[in-house]
Amino acid sequence: MNAAVVGVPAKPRSRARTAAQRDASPVFRKRRRPRRRESATLAHDASHHGTSSDRRRVVVDPMEFASRRVRPSPVHEAAGGGDMQFRTRRAILFGDCDPGGVVYTPRIAHFVVEAGLAFLSHALGAPAERRLFSFGILPPARALSIEFLHPMTWDEAIDIDVTVERVGEHSFTLAIAAVNAEGRTTFRGTITQVAISPQTRRPVPLPDELRAALERVRIG
Known part of the structure; x- marks a missing residue:
């Protein structure tokens, strides 16, 4: 009787693949996602190709826009008496306007305050906010009156004249008028501002x- 031949069971085939095998496989090559390039490279490509599908990040220098807001022009003589009048120029920015492109009404109050500070900075020879605080006072507004006469639109430039209307014991009043091109x-x-004590x-x-400083430029 022949002896039975007992076969040695074959070693099961391992399904594990090495990294080199996966890279060589066309199936795995299709599934691999391309590595993202650095944002600087993308920005470079976008600037050169300029396609509508490119996403570009625009870095805005805030000082570029701040310099457009208020530009004091040289003080010039007002009509009669040799008194002095201050003029500043302001560009109407997109953020000043409503969706229709016309200046949003409350922003004009900001124009008045802004022009008043530019005038005081000129009269005092230093940034008004810091100079007033150095006097040991706070200068809040007591009264503000504005008459709206003509619409202003985005990208328009206006000239704003500031004069001293009144100087009292505790307060002063500035008169402000703007004209377009x-x-x-x-x-x-x-606008009337009052000097108050920070403590009381x-x-x-x-x-x-x-x-x-106010009396020097006051128009009687």
């Missing part, structure tokens, strides 16, 4: 240096 007055306004929040006399 065609010479039409777009708005007029006045009560009115105090105008500092001598501030009063002298």
